[in-house]
Amino acid sequence: MTGRQLVSDRGQVQPFRVMQMLDIVHRRAREGKHTIMLCAGQPSTGAPAPVLTAAEESLHASPLGYTEVVGDRDLREIVAAWHSDTYGVHTSADNVVITTGSSGGFVASFLAVLDHGDAVALSCPGYPAYRNILESLGARVVNLVCDESTRFQPTAAMLEALPEADRPRAVIVTSPGNPSGTTIDPAELERIARWCEDNDAVLISDEDYHGMSFGRPLATARQFSDRAIVVGTLSKYYSMTGWRVGWLILPDELVTPVENLQASLALCPPAISQVAGRAAFTPEARAELDSHVERYRAARAVLLEELPAAGFTTMAEPDGGLYLWLDVSHVTDDSEAWCHELVEEIGVAFAPGVDFDPINGHKWVRLTLCAPEEETREAIRRLGEYVRR
Ligand SMILES: Cc1ncc(COP(=O)(O)O)c(C=O)c1O
Structure with a gap:
C-alpha cells in the first residue's frame, strides 16, 4: 500500500450543478414539497406515439x-x-x-x-x-x-x-x-x-x-x-x-x-x-414534435414579458432551443447560493450559471422553456414577489 489516492488527475472533473439542483428537487418531492422546475434541459414530454x-x-x-x-x-x-x-x-x-x-x-x-x-x-x-x-x-x-x-x-x-x-x-x-x-x-x-x-x-x-x-x-x-x-x-x-x-x-x-x-x-x-x-x-411524429416547439415558444413569450416586470431586464433572448440566459447580478454575485435559496424559499429551481461559464457565471442563471406556460408564469410571479420583499 503506497497510500496514493485512487482518483487520477483526469478523473477530477467539475460536478454538474444542474444535476445537484435536480437532487434537491427530488428530495423536496419526497418531503411533499412541489417545485417548479426551470432548471433541467429536457422536454417534459415523452417519445412521439x-x-x-x-x-x-x-x-x-x-x-x-x-x-x-x-x-x-x-x-x-x-x-x-x-x-x-x-x-x-x-x-x-x-x-x-x-x-x-x-x-x-x-x-x-x-x-x-x-x-x-x-x-x-x-x-x-x-x-x-x-x-x-x-x-x-x-x-x-x-x-x-x-x-x-x-x-x-x-x-x-x-x-x-x-x-x-x-x-x-x-x-x-x-x-x-x-x-x-x-x-x-x-x-x-x-x-x-x-x-x-x-x-x-x-x-x-x-x-x-x-x-x-x-x-x-x-x-x-x-x-x-x-x-x-x-x-x-x-x-x-x-x-x-x-x-x-x-x-x-x-x-x-x-x-x-x-x-x-x-x-x-x-x-x-x-x-x-x-x-x-x-x-x-415520420410526418406523424413530426406533427406531434412541432406542437412541443409551440409550447416552448409560448413559455419563451411568458418569460420575455414577465422577467422585465419582475426587475430582470438583461438576458439573451432565445432564438431556439430550450433555454434563456439571465443576468441576476443586481440581486446576487453568487448565483449558485441564490439558486439554492430560491428553491427552498419559493419552490422554483433555476440552473446556476457557474456550470456554463467559469468566468462570469456567478452573475447569471439559466432558465428552461420546458415547463407548462402557467407554471412558468407562476415561477416568475413568485420570483418578482421574492426580490421585492
Ligand atoms: C448543447 C448540448 N449538447 C449535447 C448535449 C447532450 O445530449 P445527449 O447526449 O442527450 O444527446 C446536451 C444536453 O443537454 C446539450 O445541451
Whole structure:
C-alpha cells in the first residue's frame, strides 16, 4: 500500500450543478414539497406515439442484439435523407455514425481528432460537458468569451484574434446555444467554417437543438464545409432523452477512426432505441414534435414579458432551443447560493450559471422553456414577489 489516492488527475472533473439542483428537487418531492422546475434541459414530454408503437413491436420481432458498430443502417439512411432534405446538401448514410446520445459522439470524435495537449476553442458561456470531457482527455480549452455584443455566440473575428499559442486544433460551436438559446447567423457560421478550413482546425458543430427555432434560420455547418463534424441527437426536438441516440455526420477521413473507437468504447448504441427511433422522422411524429416547439415558444413569450416586470431586464433572448440566459447580478454575485435559496424559499429551481461559464457565471442563471406556460408564469410571479420583499 503506497497510500496514493485512487482518483487520477483526469478523473477530477467539475460536478454538474444542474444535476445537484435536480437532487434537491427530488428530495423536496419526497418531503411533499412541489417545485417548479426551470432548471433541467429536457422536454417534459415523452417519445412521439409512432416511436412508442415501433418500440413495442420491435421488442418481440427480433432478439435486439448488437447492431452494426456505426449504427442501424436504416436509421443512418433516414438521418442522411433528413439532413439532405432539410439543408439542401448531399449527405450520404456512409458518413453518418449513430452514437449513444450525442454525448457518446463527443467522446469518439474528440478522441479521433485530438492529441494530448491540443487546444480547442469554445464559447464561454457554453455547454459544460465539452469542457469536462476535453479536460479529462488532456486537451486544452481556449475560452471564447462571449457577451451581449455577439449575442453570446463566437465569431470568426474572435478566432482570428487568438494569440498564436492558442490557435486551436478544433473549434466547437452550438447553435441554438446552451445556455444562451441564441443562434449563429448562417453568414457567420460560414465565416467560422472558412476560418477553420484556412487554419487547419476541425469545426465541430453541435446541432442538437435544430428543429427548435422560433423564427431565425438555422444552417448546418456541412453547408459550408465538408471537413466539419456535425453532431445531432434524438434527445431534444425528438423528445427522447433517455433513449440515448445521437449521431455524427463525419468527413470521409474520420468515419473509420470513429468506427474503430466506437467499437471499443460502446460496441454499438442501444438497439431498441435505434430501431424505434426510425419512426421519429415520420410526418406523424413530426406533427406531434412541432406542437412541443409551440409550447416552448409560448413559455419563451411568458418569460420575455414577465422577467422585465419582475426587475430582470438583461438576458439573451432565445432564438431556439430550450433555454434563456439571465443576468441576476443586481440581486446576487453568487448565483449558485441564490439558486439554492430560491428553491427552498419559493419552490422554483433555476440552473446556476457557474456550470456554463467559469468566468462570469456567478452573475447569471439559466432558465428552461420546458415547463407548462402557467407554471412558468407562476415561477416568475413568485420570483418578482421574492426580490421585492
Ligand atoms: C448543447 C448540448 N449538447 C449535447 C448535449 C447532450 O445530449 P445527449 O447526449 O442527450 O444527446 C446536451 C444536453 O443537454 C446539450 O445541451
